[in-house]
Every structure is written in structure tokens, then in C-alpha cells.
Amino acid sequence: MDYLSHVMWIIAIPLLGSLLIPVLGWIGGKKYTGWLAVALIATAHILTWGLIHQGLTGEPVSDPTFITFMDSWKGCAIHFGLNIDALAVFMSFTASLIATLIAIYSLSYIEHEEHEPEYYFIVTLFVGAMMGLVFSTSLIFIYLFWEISALACWRLIGYFREPEYIWKADKAFLLTFAGAVLMLLGFGLVFAQYGSFDLVGPDSLAGKPIGAVALALIMAGIFSKSATVPLHTWLPDAGVAPSTITSLLHAAILVKIGLYGFARMFLNGMVIPQSYWVWILGFAMASAFISACAALMETNIKRLLAYSTVSQIGYTFLGLAAVSKWGYIGAILYIMAHGLAKGGLFLCAGIIEHGTHTKDMTKMGGLIKKMPITAIVYVTCALSIAGLPPLAGFFAKDFVITGLFEGHHPLVGTMAILTAILTLLYMLKSFHVIFLGQSRGEAHHEGSPVMVGVVVVLAVLTLAAGLGLQFPWNLAHKANEQREALVPKTIQISTQP
Amino acid sequence: MLNISSFFIIPLVAALLMPFASKLHKRAADALAVLTGLVLVALSVGLVMGWVPQGDYPAGDVNALASAVKLHADELSILFLLVINSIGLACLIYSTAYLDHLGGRAKFYGLFLILMLGLNGVVLVKDLFSLYVYLEVASIASYILVAFTLQFDGIESALKYLLLSVAGTAMILIGIALIYTNVGSLEFKNIHDALRANIAPDKWRLYLLTGTLFVCGFGLKAAIMPFHAWLPDAHPSAPAPVSAILSGVVIKVGGVYSLIRIFLYLYPSTPQIQTVFIILGVVSMAFGAIIAYFQDDIKRMLAYSSISQIGYIMIGLGIGHPWAIAGALFHILNHAQFKSLLFLNSGAIQYRTGTRNMTEMGGLENRMPITSTTSAFGTLSIAGIPPFNGFFSKLLIILGAIKAGYYTVATLAACFSIFTLGYFLIIQRKVFFGKLNAKWKDIKEAPAAMSVSVILLATACLLTGVFFRPIMSQVIEPAAKILNGGN
Numbered sequence: 001m002d003y004l005s006h007v008m009w010i011i012a013i014p015l016l017g018s019l020l021i022p023v024l025g026w027i028g029g030k031k032y033t034g035w036l037a038v039a040l041i042a043t044a045h046i047l048t049w050g051l052i053h054q055g056l057t058g059e060p061v062s063d064p065t066f067i068t069f070m071d072s073w074k075g076c077a078i079h080f081g082l083n084i085d086a087l088a089v090f091m092s093f094t095a096s097l098i099a100t101l102i103a104i105y106s107l108s109y110i111e112h113e114e115h116e117p118e119y120y121f122i123v124t125l126f127v128g129a130m131m132g133l134v135f136s137t138s139l140i141f142i143y144l145f146w147e148i149s150a151l152a153c154w155r156l157i158g159y160f161r162e163p164e165y166i167w168k169a170d171k172a173f174l175l176t177f178a179g180a181v182l183m184l185l186g187f188g189l190v191f192a193q194y195g196s197f198d199l200v201g202p203d204s205l206a207g208k209p210i211g212a213v214a215l216a217l218i219m220a221g222i223f224s225k226s227a228t229v230p231l232h233t234w235l236p237d238a239g240v241a242p243s244t245i246t247s248l249l250h251a252a253i254l255v256k257i258g259l260y261g262f263a264r265m266f267l268n269g270m271v272i273p274q275s276y277w278v279w280i281l282g283f284a285m286a287s288a289f290i291s292a293c294a295a296l297m298e299t300n301i302k303r304l305l306a307y308s309t310v311s312q313i314g315y316t317f318l319g320l321a322a323v324s325k326w327g328y329i330g331a332i333l334y335i336m337a338h339g340l341a342k343g344g345l346f347l348c349a350g351i352i353e354h355g356t357h358t359k360d361m362t363k364m365g366g367l368i369k370k371m372p373i374t375a376i377v378y379v380t381c382a383l384s385i386a387g388l389p390p391l392a393g394f395f396a397k398d399f400v401i402t403g404l405f406e407g408h409h410p411l412v413g414t415m416a417i418l419t420a421i422l423t424l425l426y427m428l429k430s431f432h433v434i435f436l437g438q439s440r441g442e443a444h445h446e447g448s449p450v451m452v453g454v455v456v457v458l459a460v461l462t463l464a465a466g467l468g469l470q471f472p473w474n475l476a477h478k479a480n481e482q483r484e485a486l487v488p489k490t491i492q493i494s495t496q497p
Numbered sequence: 498m499l500n501i502s503s504f505f506i507i508p509l510v511a512a513l514l515m516p517f518a519s520k521l522h523k524r525a526a527d528a529l530a531v532l533t534g535l536v537l538v539a540l541s542v543g544l545v546m547g548w549v550p551q552g553d554y555p556a557g558d559v560n561a562l563a564s565a566v567k568l569h570a571d572e573l574s575i576l577f578l579l580v581i582n583s584i585g586l587a588c589l590i591y592s593t594a595y596l597d598h599l600g601g602r603a604k605f606y607g608l609f610l611i612l613m614l615g616l617n618g619v620v621l622v623k624d625l626f627s628l629y630v631y632l633e634v635a636s637i638a639s640y641i642l643v644a645f646t647l648q649f650d651g652i653e654s655a656l657k658y659l660l661l662s663v664a665g666t667a668m669i670l671i672g673i674a675l676i677y678t679n680v681g682s683l684e685f686k687n688i689h690d691a692l693r694a695n696i697a698p699d700k701w702r703l704y705l706l707t708g709t710l711f712v713c714g715f716g717l718k719a720a721i722m723p724f725h726a727w728l729p730d731a732h733p734s735a736p737a738p739v740s741a742i743l744s745g746v747v748i749k750v751g752g753v754y755s756l757i758r759i760f761l762y763l764y765p766s767t768p769q770i771q772t773v774f775i776i777l778g779v780v781s782m783a784f785g786a787i788i789a790y791f792q793d794d795i796k797r798m799l800a801y802s803s804i805s806q807i808g809y810i811m812i813g814l815g816i817g818h819p820w821a822i823a824g825a826l827f828h829i830l831n832h833a834q835f836k837s838l839l840f841l842n843s844g845a846i847q848y849r850t851g852t853r854n855m856t857e858m859g860g861l862e863n864r865m866p867i868t869s870t871t872s873a874f875g876t877l878s879i880a881g882i883p884p885f886n887g888f889f890s891k892l893l894i895i896l897g898a899i900k901a902g903y904y905t906v907a908t909l910a911a912c913f914s915i916f917t918l919g920y921f922l923i924i925q926r927k928v929f930f931g932k933l934n935a936k937w938k939d940i941k942e943a944p945a946a947m948s949v950s951v952i953l954l955a956t957a958c959l960l961t962g963v964f965f966r967p968i969m970s971q972v973i974e975p976a977a978k979i980l981n982g983g984n
Binding site for chain 2 (some may be wrong): 114140141147148150153158162163166167168170173174177178181182184185188189191192244
């Protein structure tokens with residue numbers, strides 16, 4: 001089985017297939033554009049199943065010169081390379097799974113809106129960009145897919161054309177674009193130093209230490225994309241988008257790009273000198289803690305969930321920045337656990353918004369009687385994020401904290417535990433305000449069967465990923481082994497006292 | 498029969514036939530104009546593919562015709578011929594509908610074809626004096642085209658354009674005279690050889706004096722800051738297809754092509770001229786973008802943005818690294834596509850709403866979906882978002898700057914592309930998204946011919962980006978190879 005061409009299909013089906021959607025809308029098949037999008041994304045997801053065996057057992061398969069794009073053109077070799085390792089398999093599987101569920105939910109949620117073909121076109125393009133980014137080996141192609149996702153996110157956040165919403169979409173686009181351009185400059189500096197853009201292959205950047213300026217520039221891009229304090233402000237504002245989109249941004253694709261990029265570039269590629277790690281840990285900790293406090297104060301349900309995302313992303317960065325076995329495994333599992341749970345929460349928020357026509361939590365209350373299934377899903381996902389066993393979030397959070405202590409960062413570890421308590425607090429508060437107590441609004445109704453069905457699937461998956469941890473754990477463990485094999489032992493700072 | 502002189506003869510014959518065609522029927526004039534454009538594009542593509550001979554024309558020993566203009570299409574000329582004729586065709590297609598409310602078909606097409614003739618001449622001739630002559634042919638046609646509406650601001654800005662250009666051409670002419678007295682010939686080959694043959698110390702004075710004259714003169718034609726004052730008036734007040742070709746093509750052929758031909762081909766490259774190019778480029782890029790940000794008039798914003806993008810091209814040329822030069826040449830091709838696209842779109846909006854003021858617009862996307870989508874393409878291209886074409890040219894310029902050690906320049910170029918995105922998002926927000934202004938609730942999409950032309954350009958923006966590699970190897974690299982530092 002040729003895995004490389006298999007992966008090529010995973011990228012090409014959503015990326016190029018998305019172009020069919022506006023054509024279908026144009027020739028009068030507006031009603032079917034949603035089904036086409038679901039079919040394309042689901043096909044990509046089903047194809048990722050074929051990689052799992054390889055991810056679990058095989059060595060990484062990579063071809064850094066899959067397409068020789070600018071081969072040795074005056075010393076500027078830009079290749080489109082593909083790399084299939086456990087991390088990439090895990091990420092593509094998780095992201096496409098959640099994206100498929102969200103696309104199915106959209107069938108009911110986006111019905112009767114204007115610009116329906118545009119919505120499905122951009123969503124499918126978005127998934128294609130994510131798949132491309134996950135398997136790319138060249139920094140230039142990582143940047144290329146990174147920017148395609150930024151432009152998709154611009155159109156999706158501004159999907160409802162209120163002037164204020166358009167402004168917020170522009171803000172998100174400008175902020176992430178600015179970060180990405182700085183990142184590109186950082187790539188340029190790396191290229192000027194080592195003469196290569198490839199993360200694997202003969203002149204790979206793996207194991208090469210990078211300078212402080214290049215690191216700062218690249219981190220600006222990563223932090224702006226994954227909404228880490230202080231570049232996080234666009235993410236709560238992006239809540240003006242349709243709930244499906246916020247769900248997609250938070251759970252499946254956008255903010256995960258930053259995390260994945262960090263893991264790909266710095267834990268499986270270039271080396272950050274030891275003394276700089278403390279800065280990354282500091283930013284991640286500040287992000288996790290400050291935004292947890294902000295979430296505690298919010299009354300807008302989508303902004304609360306957005307701040308919670310900023311906090312959880314900070315947590316994931318903590319796991320990665322611990323540079324230890326448990327931290328890394330924890331961070332990878334966290335990407336999945338947070339994706340499933342946050343996806344479920346935002347889709348629940350979508351159901352609530354449809355039913356109550358408000359995002360203000362103080363105007364809700366007592367919804368558990370009207371929306372019992374949504375309430376159960378909400379509390380399951382919220383508790384997973386807060387880290388209650390046996391849900392998936394518990395194990396991820398536990399591993400990250402273990403990893404922090406393993407990496408000899410006891411102070412950060414303690415702060416992380418404190419943040420976990422805050423998380424439980426605001427999650428329970430939001431559940432209490434929305435679903436319990438007296439009803440403060442007019443008549444509400446449960447969401448449509450499709451919407452409720454999707455959120456139930458997400459809640460079940462959250463529970464299943466916790467109970468059947470073995471399967472994701474195996475992949476994450478394999479990813480960690482591959483990371484350790486790649487980076488020379490001397491740089492494994494955490495193993496030294 | 499097919500040779501490079503067709504690039505003059507065909508538009509000239511078509512321009513002469515135009516009054517008769519328009520007497521016949523107004524659609525006959527349209528058909529003739531579009532057909533001419535198509536033939537010229539086919540010829541340019543034929544040159545790239547090698548179907549049309551590049552060689553000297555008239556061929557052979559031409560001492561008997563010592564006064565005749567000699568033509569030669571080298572790789573740099575081919576790149577520019579492609580730009581001129583493809584954008585010209587798009588503008589001609591667009592004009593067939595746009596002229597419905599303007600009238601004067603025969604005059605417009607005649608002048609437009611003479612403008613294209615002049616531009617084709619500039620890039621095909623083999624000596625400096627003929628270059629000057631064809632530059633004037635193109636300029637005179639464009640002065641009249643700017644004033645074509647015969648409204649006050651059009652005539653005023655055409656006069657301003659004319660007066661400032663005359664100062665520029667005077668400097669160019671003095672520079673040419675100085676070259677002639679020192680070298681004894683104006684043929685490119687002779688100048689090229691003479692300036693490299695014996696490096697006498699007094700050559701330096703010649704470089705300095707003529708260099709200054711040429712930078713100022715052609716800089717004025719290219720609207721590089723601080724020689725840009727005419728452009729923000731002339732480009733907005735012209736009819737839309739004229740603005741498109743002025744911003745997309747004329748400033749590049751009249752100004753940038755001549756600067757490339759002189760400083761990167763005829764003259765040996767010196768660090769001084771590189772520094773001058775970089776400084777002028779950075780100033781144009783930065784201030785063009787900053788001023789554009791504060792405009793309410795959509796066409797003025799686009800005009801200032803042209804100045805800013807010309808700055809990128811100058812930076813790429815000044816850096817002198819092969820990647821940066823290839824990036825600059827590629828940016829010439831790309832900027833021609835997306836800037837013409839954006840000007841034609843602004844024309845479509847003006848055609849329907851009658852205004853250029855962005856604060857009066859809003860919510861036009863549902864009324865004009867094609868215009869809205871294609872301008873989103875243009876916006877993403879000019880800001881350098883992959884996979885659109887602007888990304889690759891800016892990437893090459895920035896990588897070249899880093900590779901050559903100009904870190905500050907690279908950072909500025911990157912930061913101003915953020916700024917560019919910022920002000921182009923203003924256009925998107927104010928014009929297309931947002932609430933529909935009640936005034937415009939009955940407007941319709943632009944006429945079919947205008948839509949066809951913008952769709953062609955928008956597709957070109959995307960495809961040039963996606964098929965970046967073959968375009969680089971077929972068109973850009975051969976052109977860069979013949980330049981100093983491009984190899």
C-alpha cells in the first residue's frame with residue numbers, strides 16, 4: 001500500500017473538492033451543497049482510518065521531495081514533502097472526525113441561511129488546509145496551508161454580515177496574518193542560517209538549534225494562531241460566527257494548528273535552546289491562568305467557552321513545553337479530549353442559541369426541563385474539560401501535570417492544578433446558570449434531531465475516549481517514541497536534574 | 498509574415514480602421530478592438546512558446562537603413578509584452594460595455610490601441626532614442642485618455658500629468674544626449690559593451706549624472722515617491738479601463754521597464770544604485786500604503802496602493818539577489834493582474850452606483866456577486882495570501898532580502914504587507930459587506946462583458962499562483978537571467 005499517495009488523496013479530496021461546491025450552488029443545486037461537503041469531509045476522514053495501522057506500528061514514512069517544487073533553483077529548494085508519523089495520523093484522524101460531525105450538524109443548523117454554498121465551500125477548504133498542514137514537511141507549505149486556513153476563518157467569522165461582525169472577522173484575519181508574516185520572517189532567518197525549509201530529509205532542520213530572534217518571530221505566529229495570551233483577543237470576538245464555525249475553530253482546526261505547528265516544528269524538528277523554554281512555559285502558564293479567570297467573569301456563553309479554550313490551549317502548551325514523556329503524551333491526548341468536549345460544548349451552545357435567541361447566560365435558566373439531552377451532553381463535556389474521571393479530559397490533564405513535575409517544573413505544576421480548579425468552577429457555574437434554577441426566558445425547545453444526535457455522539461466519544469484510553473494512548477505513546485528517536489538525547493533537558 | 502513588427506502594425510492598422518468600423522455599427526468597433534487584443538495576446542504567447550521568431554527586425558545587415566528603428570524581443574521584452582497585451586485585452590473586453598454610457602467608441606479604441614502600440618514599442622526597440630519616442634507615443638495617448646470624460650477633474654489631472662511628465666521626459670532626453678556624446682551610439686548593445694570595456698575613472702561621473710537624470714525621469718513615469726504627485730489624480734479620474742491599464746501596465750512599462758533596462762542591463766551594477774533603488778522602494782512602499790489607508794475614494798486608495806506595490810518591485814530590483822530580482826519581475830506580472838482587476842471592479846461599482854466614495858456604499862455583495870467575489874480575489878492576491886499569485890512574488894522578494902542580509906528591508910516589506918491587507922479589508926468591509934445602503938437596493942450586477950473581463954483576471958490571479966513554477970521557469974527566469982545579478 002502506497003501511503004504517500006493515500007495521504008495525497010486525504011489532502012486533495014477536501015481541498016480541490018471544495019471547488020465543486022460553489023459550482024454546484026451556481027447550477028442550482030444549492031440544497032445539496034451541504035451533503036456534498038459532508039461527503040467530501042467524511043471521505044477524507046474515512047481515508048485517515050487506513051493510516052492508523054501504519055501510525056501504530058510502522059516507522060515514519062516520509063518523502064521530503066514528493067513534488068519537487070523549486071528543486072535547487074539557485075539554492076532555493078522548496079519541496080512539497082509528505083510525512084506520515086504517529087503524530088500526523090493522530091491529528092488528521094481527530095481533526096477530520098470532529099469536522100465531519102460538525103459538518104453533519106451544519107446540515108440542520110445552516111439551513112435557510114443566505115450564502116449557503118459559500119459556507120460549505122469554505123468549511124471544506126478549511127478542512128483541506130488542515131489536512132495539508134498536518135502532513136507537510138516543508139516550512140513554506142506549512143505556511144501556505146496556515147494562511148489558507150486564515151482566509152477561510154476570515155470568511156467564516158464574518159458569515160453573518162452585521163457591520164460589527166465583519167469588523168471582528170477582519171480583526172481575526174489581520175491578527176493571525178500579522179503573526180503568520182512574522183513567522184514567515186522567522187522561517188526566512190532559519191533558512192538564511194541552514195539553507196533549508198525541510199523538517200525531514202537529507203538537509204533536514206531536525207536537531208538544529210535556532211536563534212532567539214527566529215524563535216520569537218515563529219512563536220508570534222504560533223501564539224496568534226492558537227490564541228495564546230497576549231495575542232488571544234480575536235478568539236473571544238470570533239464568537240459572533242455561527243456556532244458551528246466557532247466549534248470548528250476551537251475544537252477541530254484553527255487553534256489546534258498552532259499547537260500542531262509547535263509540536264511539529266520544535267519537538268520533532270528544530271531545537272529550542274534550553275534557556276528559552278522557560279519563556280514558553282511562562283507564556284503558556286499565564287495564558288492558562290489569566291483566561292481561566294476571565295472565563296469566570298463572563299456572562300456571554302460563547303465568550304465564556306472561548307476564554308476556556310484559551311485556557312485549555314495554554315494547558316496543552318504546558319504539556320508540550322515540559323519536554324517530557326508524560327507531558328508530550330498528555331498534550332497530544334489533550335488536543336483530542338479538548339477537541340471532542342469543546343466541539344460538543346459549542347454545538348450545545350448553538351442549540352441553546354437557536355432555542356432561546358440569546359447568548360446572554362443571565363437570560364437563561366431552567367433549560368434542563370426543556371432541553372434534557374442537551375443539558376446532559378453539556379455537563380458531560382464540561383466535566384471532561386474540567387478534568388473529572390473517567391472522561392477523556394481527566395487523563396489528558398493528569399498526564400500534563402505529571403509531565404510538568406517530571407520535567408522539574410513544580411511551581412508551574414502547582415499553578416496548573418490551581419487552574420484546573422478554576423476550570424471546574426466556571427464550568428459548573430455556567431451549567432448552573434444555564435440549565436438549573438428558574439426559567440428566565442420565554443418558551444424554548446430542544447434542537448432538531450440531527451443537531452441533538454451529533455452532540456450526543458460527541459459526548460459519547462468523550463466518554464469512550466476516557467474509558468477506552470488504550471487506543472489514543474497507543475498512538476500518543478508511539479508519537480512520543482518517534483519524538484525521542486528524532487531528537488538527540490543530549491537535548492532532552494527534562495531528563496537531567 | 499509573423500514577426501515582432503506585428504506588435505506595432507496590427508494595433509496601428511486597427512486604430513486606423515476604427516472610425517470606419519464604428520460608422521458601420523458600434524458593435525463592429527467593439528469586435529475589431531477585441532479581435533486586435535486577442536491577436537496580440539496570441540502573438541505574445543507565441544513568443545513565449547517560440548512560435549514567433551524573437552530575432553532582430555529588420556533582419557540582416559541594415560546599414561542601408563541606418564535610420565530605421567530596429568526591433569528585438571529578448572526575454573525581458575517578452576515578459577512585458579505578455580503583461581501589456583493580456584491586460585490590454587482584458588481592458589478592451591471591459592470597454593465594450595463600459596463605453597455604452599461614455600460614447601466616443603472610435604476615438605477611445607483608436608487611442609487605446611495607440612497606447613498599446615506605444616507600450617509594445619517601448620519594450621521591443623533596441624536603442625534608447627526609440628525607447629524615448631515610443632514612451633512619448635504611449636504618454637500622449639494616455640494624457641488624452643485620462644481626460645476622455647471631458648469633465649473638470651479629468652482635464653485638470655491630465656494637464657498635471659502632462660506637465661510633470663514633460664519635466665521627466667526632458668531629464669530623460671538630456672540623459673540620452675549625454676550617453677550619446679560619451680558612447681557615440683545609443684544602441685543597447687553598444688552602450689552595454691562600451692560601459693564595460695574600459696573602466697576609465699571618468700566613467701563614474703557619467704554614471705552619476707545620467708543615473709540621476711534617469712532615476713528622476715523614469716521614476717516620475719513609474720510614480721515612485723517622491724515623484725508620484727500626478728498619479729493619485731490621474732488614475733482615479735480616468736475612465737475605469739484606462740485607470741486599469743495605467744496602473745497595471747503604463748507605470749511599469751514607462752518607468753520600471755526603462756529603469757530595469759538601463760540600470761540592470763546597460764549599466765554595470767553598482768552598490769550605490771542598489772541603495773538608491775532600495776531607499777526609493779521602501780519610501781514608496783511605506784508612504785503609499787500609509788496614505789492609501791486614509792482614503793475614502795476607492796480609486797484613490799487603489800492609486801496609492803499602486804505606488805506602494807511599485808515600491809515592492811523597486812526593493813526587489815535593488816536588493817540584487819537573484820531571488821529578489823525574479824520576485825520583482827514576477828511581482829510586475831502579478832501586480833498588473835490584480836491591480837487591473839481591482840480598478841475594473843471599482844469601475845463596475847462606479848458604473849452602477851455613480852460614486853467612488855466608499856462611505857456611501859455598503860452591502861453590495863448581494864447585488865453584485867461577481868464584482869464582490871473577484872475583488873476578494875484581488876484583495877487576497879495583493880496582500881500576499883497563498884495560494885494567490887502575490888504571495889509567491891512577495892515571498893521571493895523577502896527571502897532574497899534576507900539572503901542578501903537586508904534584514905530591516907525584509908521586515909519592513911513583511912510588515913507593510915500586513916498594512917496592505919488592512920486597507921484592502923476596509924474596501925471589502927465598506928463596499929461589499931455590511932448593511933445595504935437603501936439607495937442601492939435596485940442596482941444590478943455589472944454588464945456581461947465587464948464581468949467576463951474581471952472573471953478572466955481573477956482566474957489569472959489564482960492560476961498564476963497555483964502554477965507558479967511553470968510560469969517562473971518559462972517567463973520569469975529567462976528574463977531575470979539577462980539582468981545584472983539575476984543569474
